[in-house]
Amino acid sequence: MALTMSLADIAVLLVEPSQMQANLVTRMLEGQGVLQIDRVESGNAALQWLAENALRNRVVVSSLYLPDMSGTELVTVMRDDPLLDALPFILVSSETRPQMLDPVRQSGACSIIAKPFSEEQLGRALYSAADYLNPPQDIDPAEVAGLRVLLVDDSPASRRHLRRLLEEIGIERIAEAGNGKEAVGVLSDTMVDLVITDFNMPEMDGRELTEYIREQSWQCEVPILMVTSEQNMGRLAAVERAGVSAICDKPFDAGTIRRLIANALPQD
Structure with a gap:
């Protein structure tokens, strides 16, 4: 896949308290x-810097542990700010606990890079950010x-992150649900061509939703793409057995999502 933006076009804000690591x-x-x-x-210094400087082609690369907040808190604040919501965020951390990540x-x-990491691993994360900032036109808008x-x-x-990606490739007819139970209500009276779902959700999780669609819904043949942070292989195997069409990890690569969507389209 050809990139439409080089890494020389990216401007990075590095949020790192350690001079040596920086x-x-x-x-x-x-x-x-x-x-x-x-x-x-620090996190507050990053937010102030972002408020005072141009954001075009900006990527934030942040450590998890900052003196005034965590990298998790920083990205949460960014996602709640309409001006910062679309900025690619790359986390660099040695943390492995799921509750932290x-x-x-x-x-x-866009990416979580585990310490220690190589320059090539950092490069892949940057390319993913570049792909998100300026996505290649690898799907014909007329097809979607x-x-x-x-x-x-x-x-x-x-x-919001997924909706933005879908809209960038030309998909405009997008419905949303906050959990599987809400999705069942939508599917009862709204025909869809693709379901993109998380796994871990309240009320009804992604596995239960997949089982419902395959066994009870009048739309039992609809492709189901699961985008999830779940790491338990047993649970993911159960989802595959339930009939999910494809599984993609969070954080997800935008190019991977586009390819999975393209594969879900009717083939001539």
């Missing part, structure tokens, strides 16, 4: 061709103009 990441960014790199040491995955972050999609996720930030 120097390391800066060298890696420069090694990947990033020309504009600004650095702040799941909020970042649910926020619509009439596509009806149902987004099911209890995270409003995650739904």
Whole structure:
């Protein structure tokens, strides 16, 4: 897939309190061709910097542990601000506990990079951000103009992130539900061509929704794409057995979502 934006076009705001770690990441960014790199040491400093500077092609690369807030709190504040909501966010952390990382995955972050990491791993995360900022036209808008999609996720930030991606490729007929139970209500009287759902949700989770669609819905053949932060392989295997069409991890690569959507389209 050809990229429409090079890493030289990206401007990075690095949020890192450690001078040594900041120097390391800066060298890696420069090694990947990033020309504009600004650095702040705290979450509040990052928010102030973003409020005072141009945001075009801006990517935020942040550590998880900051002196005044966590990287999770920083991305949450960003996602609640209409001016910052669309900025790609890359988390750099040695943290592995799901309870610490799941909020970042649910926020619509582009990538989570585990320490220690290589320059190539950082580069892949940056390319994902570039793809999100300026998506390649790898789907003909005419093919998806009439596509009806149902987004099911209890995270409003995650739904906004997915909706923006769908709208960028030309999909305009998008319904939303906050959990599987709400989705059942939508599916009862609204025909859709694709369901994109999270796994972990209250009331009715993604596995239960998939089972309902396959066994009870009048739309039992609709493709189901699960975009989830779930890491338990047993649970994911149960979802596959329930009849999901494809599974994509959070944080998700925008190009992967586009390919999965393209595969779900009727083939000539």
